[in-house]
Amino acid sequence: MFAGVINDRGVVVVSHGDLRTTYEPVSAQVRVGSTVGAGQVVGTLELGHACGNASCLHWGLKRGEEYLDPLAGVTDPTLLLLPESAVAAAEAAASARVGAGSGTFTRPVPGPITSPYGMRFHPIFKEWRLHAGVDFRAGCGTAIRAAAAGRVISVSFDSSGGHRLVLGHPGGVTTHYLHAQGYQVREGTSVASGDVVGTVGSTGWSTGCHLHFTVKVNGESVNPATYL
């Protein structure tokens, strides 16, 4: 049994011989190493999966690193399938939280959040992965603004993030801006909150112009919406 927090989300893993079942986002009510019986409560659902303001369980079955169909072993599954609108509802909930967060950060672009922080079905890789930031809808060429005062740590290009900018802020916080057409700041430059640092593009693994915005604290990604 594993119980812990991975990227802000509680996860419980129960081993059954060579199989493991996974439960997230869940606050564990069991301890690592304890034995559980079928039907025993292992935890309570947290908010955070793609269910908008509702809670829903991401339930997985693995053998080694191989993902299996969890329903294959369930004789009488009673399922609540997510409505097609679930992802749209999660996006709307994430957008609504912008402005409801601490307000520490300036919005880097004016558009709505179209893909929230959390597990999502990747549009290019066609698999579930952690989306370690938020995507803002923004037209090509829209000005990107520094979310907070800081210093330019790096301006770089790579095949996944495209043109990528990293700003450093006090307290071990960094902000990351991906997929831009380009940036007009250089490494080492100081920026004020709201300064224009670049323009929105669709470079790297991107399906259209948007800004991917990540916030890290001491190198670990956190949900940017809580700062906006």
Ligand SMILES: [Zn+2]
């Ligand atoms: Zn993104």
